[in-house]
Amino acid sequence: xxxxxxxxxxxxxxxxxxxxxxxxxxxxxxxxxxxxxxxxxxxxxxxxxxxxxxxxxxxxxxxxxxxxxxxxxxxxxxxxxxxxxxxxxxxxxxxxxxxxxxxxxxxxxxx
Amino acid sequence: xxxxxxxxxxxxxxxxxxxxxxxxxxxxxxxxxxxxxxxxxxxxxxxxxxxxxxxxxxxxxxxxxxxxxxxxxxxxxxxxxxxxxxxxxxxxxxxxxxxxxxxxxxxxxxxxxxx
Numbered sequence: 001x002x003x004x005x006x007x008x009x010x011x012x013x014x015x016x017x018x019x020x021x022x023x024x025x026x027x028x029x030x031x032x033x034x035x036x037x038x039x040x041x042x043x044x045x046x047x048x049x050x051x052x053x054x055x056x057x058x059x060x061x062x063x064x065x066x067x068x069x070x071x072x073x074x075x076x077x078x079x080x081x082x083x084x085x086x087x088x089x090x091x092x093x094x095x096x097x098x099x100x101x102x103x104x105x106x107x108x109x110x111x
Numbered sequence: 112x113x114x115x116x117x118x119x120x121x122x123x124x125x126x127x128x129x130x131x132x133x134x135x136x137x138x139x140x141x142x143x144x145x146x147x148x149x150x151x152x153x154x155x156x157x158x159x160x161x162x163x164x165x166x167x168x169x170x171x172x173x174x175x176x177x178x179x180x181x182x183x184x185x186x187x188x189x190x191x192x193x194x195x196x197x198x199x200x201x202x203x204x205x206x207x208x209x210x211x212x213x214x215x216x217x218x219x220x221x222x223x224x225x226x
Contacts, residue, residue, distance in 0.1 A: 030212045042201055042217035043155075088154065092212025098145070098170075099212060103154035 006089055006105040014110050019076040021105040023089030024069075032065055033090045033099065034074050043088065046074075081111040113138035117202050117218035124225055130175075130189040132221050134202030137183065142204040143211065144185040146177055149199040149220075161185060162207065197225045 007022045023032070031050045035043040049056045049065045049072065056063045062075040076083055086106045090099040114137045124130060136142055143162055147155040157170045159177035167177050174193060178186045185202055199222050203215040 033214065035217075040199075040220070040222070042219050043203075043215075045214045045216065048214055090215075098157055098160055099215060100157075101147075101155040106152075 006087070006102045008105060009103070010106045010108070012108040012110065013079055015079060015081055017079055019079050019083070019107055019109070021074045021087050021107070023072045023074070023102055025072075025089075025091045025093075025100075026070065027093055029067070029091045029093035031092050032063075032072050033092070034061075034063060034072075035088045035090060035101075037086045037088065037104070039085070046087075076107075079107075079109045081109050083107060083109045113204075113216065115202060115204055115216060115218040117200075117221050119221060120219065121222045122224070124192050124223065126194055126225055127191045130187070130192050130196070130223070132187040132200055132202075132223075134185040134187075134218055135183055136185075136204045139183070139204065139206070141182060141207045143207050143213075144179060145203040145205075145215065146185065146187050147201040147203065149201060151198070155201065158187070160211070192225045194225050197223055199223075 005024050013019050029051050031048055033048045034046045036046050037043045047058050047063050049063050060077045065072045086104040088101050088104045090101045092099045116135050145160045146158040149155050159169055161167050161179045164179050175189050199220050201220045202218040205213045205215045
């Protein structure tokens with residue numbers, strides 16, 4: 001299976017701290033994406049990193065990709081209570097028909 | 112700008128009853144369309160995707176079916192619901208020219224409870 005696996009499953013931090021979530025996958029990929037889901041809502045796309053990229057930034061988000069280790073990390077700096085949500089990685093790769101979503105990391109930011 | 116609608120937002124149905132969930136996209140043409148199911152506290156399971164009118168691909172065998180009668184309309188159906196069909200159903204679209212690995216844009220979801 002190409003499905004991504006996020007780690008940890010749940011993370012609780014204080015407001016202002018940094019949050020790091022990891023994603024591992026099993027086969028070669030075309031790109032890797034991170035999405036956010038607030039409770040009971042649809043997913044919102046955060047950032048896409050291509051297989052030939054190693055790092056990407058968007059505001060307080062920093063994503064890294066290590067294709068040799070088949071892993072990615074999402075760093076949220078200076079977290080806010082509004083960052084509380086579940087975060088999913090999704091991989092799109094050769095030989096696959098569509099994106100594969102992981103099971104998510106549930107982030108709680110305590111005010 | 113593009114928007115995606117799903118309805119109903121919440122649905123409670125008895126076992127054995129039929130199902131019809133609708134998804135429509137505005138502000139774009141020829142999108143790829145997707146139906147996902149998310150069990151409580153779990154990841155997304157791709158059920159169906161469509162690259163055009165009348166073109167449906169099924170990812171998981173089940174008692175659900177999908178149809179795309181119009182370019183921006185995607186319908187998820189069942190003739191007889193099972194208890195295991197309960198979950199959160201999400202519709203999504205992506206730009207066709209970006210292929211199947213492009214960014215996906217999700218609707219607000221439908222929460223289905225089968226009793």
